[in-house]
Amino acid sequence: MLHPLNQLLPPVTRFLWSQLCDVADPRADSGSRFRSEEIVAEASRQGVLGLLNAWTQSTPTFHLPSDVLKAHLGANAVRSLALVNEALKVSKLLEGDGLRHIFVKGPFLAQKYYGDFGIRDAGDLDVLVDELDVPRAVLLLRDAGYVRTKPVRDLTPRRWKLYLDTQHEFGFERRRLLIELHWRFADCRRLQSAMFPLLWERSRHVSIGAHSFRTLGAGDTFIHLAIHGALAGWSMLKWIADLGRVRKTFTAADEQLVSATMANPALSRVLELAHCLGPNDGSESRPWLEPVFRRIATNLINVASGEPSALNRLQSFVTSYRYQFHLVPGLRNRLAMLRSNLIMPADFDRSDLPDRLTPLLPLVAQVRRGIDKLLL
């Protein structure tokens, strides 16, 4: 049976999807009917140009325009080098204070699962620490000159507690590189699969150059990708490609971990979706998946639509909640998601709203206070 995305994706995207994500597509050809510029542009939008380049090395009949490719891959190489360099600094900083930390995704995933830390587009640096170590890690980063970008405002002690309880990251910036300090995989605590000590126990070393970094084990990486991808609407092919790549390295313990995690009702659909997006698993028909696949196809097509207007952002906010609710069934799970995403307006930017909506702000604040009262 054809994978549902076969029917929904436009030809060039489908071509990339089937070639780079190892998905059987009987209608896929060698790509020769597409202009190479068309494929490069789409691969670049989907964050898979490095993967496409590697694939073409083994497919000599398929040529990519070298100037465009070189410019993009060169920029990506410099970015990956900068990220690893920054990771080493962050690592030494945290290690110097005895803080255990795990690097997630980015160049570390690329090195571990593709053997080349620059093959995969990476935007920022994600580092996971124990929730108990977050205040210390925040101070260390600040004292080392990293500028906090999320939340921008200072937090009162009560807000600190709320923030740790309901959010999942602090954002920092240095020399235009973003460093995200995480203590869980997503805002919603129910989407957490395991506490830090367990993640640490299952974490693995990955070597880049002469240096060694800790990264999540394969099972935890898959779970993290499943959550991250689901929340982001699986809007880039690079995330879907990662699923298959990580899953190929699974040991029996990783399989067991993922199966056991599916017992968490907040995660069952999220993981089921990740399985169905991965290679050779899209053939089983599940009615709840149909609207989800339609949404994912729309997201993949819209990835290049550019900066949305404030109104579109609002619409997209509502739509993404509807979509996330679809993935996280059960009243308690949904309330937990609402709570984690709504009560913390610390990084809310009023300039996002068009003028005609600003009179609604007091009402929004009132609703938030009500939710605070109800849920905290």
Place this chain on the structure above:
Amino acid sequence: MKFRRLTISREVLSQVVANEAVLLDMRTEKYFGLNPVGLRVWEMLQETSDLRAIRDRLLSEYHVAAEDLDRDLEALFDHLVAAGLAQEPVDGSP
């Protein structure tokens, strides 16, 4: 040649891009570029520190006069050492 053996500095990271390479020295945070032949030398330096062996392999791989190759290699090795990208190994290291 001025140097007999060189090893790549452990603080240097490299990325290959379309037959060329971008290097980053993490101590100085400076980026460097290598052309295809420079990349080939860099790849060989990852395998051996013996510059004579590298020279001999290059002689067999490229149609080049030995004197020209020696001159170019000398210049490249000087650059790598001056930039801190490679160094003479301390006694006892491979």
